[in-house]
Amino acid sequence: MNEFQSCGFSFKSERQTLVALFIAKKVNAMSTSPIPTMQALVLASPHGALTPTWLPRPQPDAGQVLVRIHASGVNPLDTKIRAGAAEHARQPLPAILGMDLAGVVEEVGHGVSRFQVGDEVYGFTGGIGGLQGSLAQYAAVDARLIARKPANVTMREAAALPLVFITAWEGLVDRAKVGGGHKVLVHGGAGGVGHVAVQLARARGANVFATGTAAQAGYIRSIGATPIDYETTSVEAYVNAFTEGKGFDIVYDTVGGPVLDASFLAVRRYSGHVVTSLGWGTHKLAPLSFRGATFSGVFTLLPILTGQFREHHGEIMEQATALAEAGQLKPLLDPTTFKLDTADKAHALVADGCARGKVVVSVLA
Numbered sequence: 001m002n003e004f005q006s007c008g009f010s011f012k013s014e015r016q017t018l019v020a021l022f023i024a025k026k027v028n029a030m031s032t033s034p035i036p037t038m039q040a041l042v043l044a045s046p047h048g049a050l051t052p053t054w055l056p057r058p059q060p061d062a063g064q065v066l067v068r069i070h071a072s073g074v075n076p077l078d079t080k081i082r083a084g085a086a087e088h089a090r091q092p093l094p095a096i097l098g099m100d101l102a103g104v105v106e107e108v109g110h111g112v113s114r115f116q117v118g119d120e121v122y123g124f125t126g127g128i129g130g131l132q133g134s135l136a137q138y139a140a141v142d143a144r145l146i147a148r149k150p151a152n153v154t155m156r157e158a159a160a161l162p163l164v165f166i167t168a169w170e171g172l173v174d175r176a177k178v179g180g181g182h183k184v185l186v187h188g189g190a191g192g193v194g195h196v197a198v199q200l201a202r203a204r205g206a207n208v209f210a211t212g213t214a215a216q217a218g219y220i221r222s223i224g225a226t227p228i229d230y231e232t233t234s235v236e237a238y239v240n241a242f243t244e245g246k247g248f249d250i251v252y253d254t255v256g257g258p259v260l261d262a263s264f265l266a267v268r269r270y271s272g273h274v275v276t277s278l279g280w281g282t283h284k285l286a287p288l289s290f291r292g293a294t295f296s297g298v299f300t301l302l303p304i305l306t307g308q309f310r311e312h313h314g315e316i317m318e319q320a321t322a323l324a325e326a327g328q329l330k331p332l333l334d335p336t337t338f339k340l341d342t343a344d345k346a347h348a349l350v351a352d353g354c355a356r357g358k359v360v361v362s363v364l365a
Contacts, residue, residue, distance in 0.1 A: 040136030041343055044094045046084030050135065050343050058132065058140035060109035065143050067121060071159035072134035073100030074343075074359040075192070078127065079351035089128040090305055098134030099127035101141075102149055102158035103364075112143045120149040123317050124162035129305045134159075135343055137363060144310040145303075147317035150324035153331075160331040160358035161196070165320045166313055167300045168197040168252075171275040173204070175296035176250045180205030183243060185266055188254040189225055190216040192358055193277055195332055197252050198225045203328040206250075209242055211259075219332070235265050247272055247291070256280055264288040332357035339363075 036057040041050035060066045078097050080086040091097070102122040105115050115121065123146035127133030132140075149158045172178040184201045188194035189210020201208045202224040210225040217227035228238045239247055247268035253260045256278030263274045264287040272293040279297045288295055303310045323329035334357040338346040343361050350359050 038137040039340065040096045041340060042094050043082055043097055046082065046093070048082075050082075050097070050347070052340065055136075057138050060107050060112075060140045062110040063112060063143055064109040064140045065105045065112055065115050065121070065146070066107035066109075066138060066140050067101060067103040067125075067146075068106045068138055068364070069101050069103040069134055069136060070155040070362070070364040071102045072098040072343075072361045072363055073102075073159040073162065074346050074350050074361060075099055075163050076350055077163075078133075079347050081128070082347060083351075089301065090130065091128050092130055095127075095130075096133045096136050097127050098136075098361075099124050100159050100162040101125055101134035101139060102155045106138070109140075109143070115143060115146070115148075120155075120158075121146045122149045122158040122162060123147060124166055124300070124304070124313060126304070128301055131304065135340065135361065135363070142310055144314050145317075147314055147321055150321045152327075153324050155364075156333060156360045156362060157331050159360050160333055161320055161324075161329075162317060163300060164192045164196045164331075164358070165200070165329075166316050167193045167254075167277050167298055168200050169316045169319065170300060171252050171277060171296070171298045172197060172200055172250065175275050175298065176252070176273040178204050178206050178250055182206040182249040183268075184208045184250045184252065185228075185248040185263075186210040186225065186252045186254065187230075187259050187263065188212070189220045189223075189227070190332075191254055193254040194252075195219075195223060196329070197254065198223050199329050200323070201250075201252075203323055203326075209238070209248070235262050239266050243268070247293075249273070250275065252276075254278065261287070264291070264293075267291060267293045269293065334359045337362065 037054050038057045040055050042053045081089050081091050105117055105119045125141040125145050178201050184206045186194050186197045189198050190212045198208050198210050208225040210220045211228045211230040212220050214229050220227040249268050251263040251267045251274045253263045253276040260276050260283055267274050270292045275296045277298045303313055334355045338361045346359050346361050349355050
């Protein structure tokens with residue numbers, strides 16, 4: 001048994017035949033017609049390998065479209081599911097991972113009118129809640145979850161956007177109602193959600209500040225935010241420097257842990273709003289309550305897990321398309337190129353936190 005290790009993250013190689021299991025779910029055993037197939041990467045058990053497997057190609061049900069996948073975005077949650085550390089994602093194994101995709105519509109199911117064969121699309125479409133993910137050549141996806149890909153971005157760039165953009169939009173727009181004149185602080189401004197949140201807030205007229213390291217300051221500045229070196233600057237110091245001690249109108253925490261506690265101290269009294277996409281752990285709400293501010297949590301997985309409000313994800317992706325085509329949104333990609341046969345290395349890069357931007361696997365050679 002071979003073992004691949006990177007920065008302490010270990011994956012074991014294993015040869016398992018899972019075709020019969022998937023065929024039993026998707027194919028009528030009495031059929032004598034040739035069965036179209038596809039290649040996918042299958043995770044059989046926690047900490048296991050992403051095993052190349054030939055499976056029946058899915059067929060779109062009513063309300064679905066069949067997408068020929070060109071690129072699959074890798075998110076930290078993918079690696080947590082793989083490590084058996086994400087029960088909230090409700091992804092039973094064996095499974096095909098990958099939440100984000102970009103590709104081309106090949107078939108349209110009954111009742112779908114928004115898309116036609118040949119459309120380039122993208123979205124957060126599966127990889128959790130028992131739904132097939134995007135580390136495969138094809139996926140039949142709920143048409144409510146996708147939108148047309150921006151014409152001016154590549155498939156790789158498009159696959160990097162869905163989960164992080166939806167998370168940024170739900171926090172800044174749906175919850176905090178960001179707009180012109182707001183002073184917005186984004187914690188983790190060079191991170192996956194953070195760098196998109198900065199661009200979104202800027203596009204909606206806000207004055208944006210973002211925490212990061214000294215090495216990230218140049219990038220944060222390039223996307224329109226004032227950088228704050230969290231390693232050398234206290235909360236009190238930057239609140240005084242940039243808000244005259246009043247606090248920020250909106251604080252978006254994309255980091256979690258003690259950063260959420262710091263967010264409570266950085267928000268404006270009475271009218272301020274703290275939003276977090278990583279509200280894990282135990283936090284004392286008294287500092288926030290004493291400021292009379294509002295708190296919201298974002299759980300982007302909810303429409304996938306419950307089946308409710310999925311059309312809103314599609315609507316949000318349409319907004320992403322409009323912003324990208326207007327030149328107001330561009331994802332930062334890690335420069336390393338990955339394909340299906342090196343997806344293990346893509347996962348290792350994300351799991352260790354070594355990525356220099358969003359990591360994407362190119363599915364279509």
